[in-house]
């Protein structure tokens with residue numbers, strides 16, 4: 001039986017009174033890789049930011065496990081946040097800290113581990129993403145693809161059940177982007193982590209996604225959910241045209 005680890009229910013999100021997405025409802029099963037798709041400005045990042053509790057929802061709930069990240073406060077909120085890892089589009093590594101120190105940061109913030117234990121855990125995460133030899137480098141000394149891997153290692157620091165990635169292949173060449181896809185698949189299979197990935201990249205979508213959620217600016221919401229192959233053959237052209245790069 002499938003076990004939903006995330007349940008988004010009638011979520012309405014936006015900024016202030018301005019609504020970007022309405023009535024968004026879907027579930028994500030444990031271990032699934034879900035991609036969030038849609039044209040520029042349709043609200044992919046906005047949805048992601050609501051799902052990680054960074055922005056207040058106008059309506060609805062986002063259950064992670066059985067707890068609502070939207071309304072959670074204090075200790076409950078911290079507990080939910082410790083269950084998720086996030087990689088932002090830019091990678092957002094601290095430039096003045098080494099790669100190892102970057103990965104150790106969440107461990108200092110959320111765990112009682114001492115410095116020696118934090119280092120052991122952080123080195124393990126760097127090994128998982130193939131960067132163990134680069135622990136003492138500053139992020140600026142790494143290539144774009146390696147910076148993304150380091151950011152994923154940091155997002156993995158707390159052994160999250162769910163990893164959110166915002167456009168992980170942005171700015172990468174196709175070969176490096178494909179290597180990152182392979183890493184995502186490897187992590188999903190070996191750690192059974194659930195992935196929610198915002199991406200425009202068709203190659204990535206077909207490679208990694210079990211299911212895709214398509215948002216639409218005009219509809220202000222979800223217009224399709226399903227396996228990429230199914231969406232590519234959807235009778236609604238607003239869905240299938242995304243896969244053939246048809247423009248309006």
Ligand SMILES: Nc1ncnc2c1ncn2[C@@H]1O[C@H](COP(=O)(O)OP(=O)(O)OP(=O)(O)O)[C@@H](O)[C@H]1O
Nearest residue numbers: 015018020038039040041042043044045046047200
């Ligand atoms: N901080 C903000 N305040 C007000 N409006 C915002 C803010 N951030 C984004 N928006 C608006 O919300 C809408 C959705 O933006 P969002 O960045 O979520 O789209 P997206 O699908 O991720 O786009 P892209 O693919 O271009 O990154 C856009 O119209 C954008 O102008």
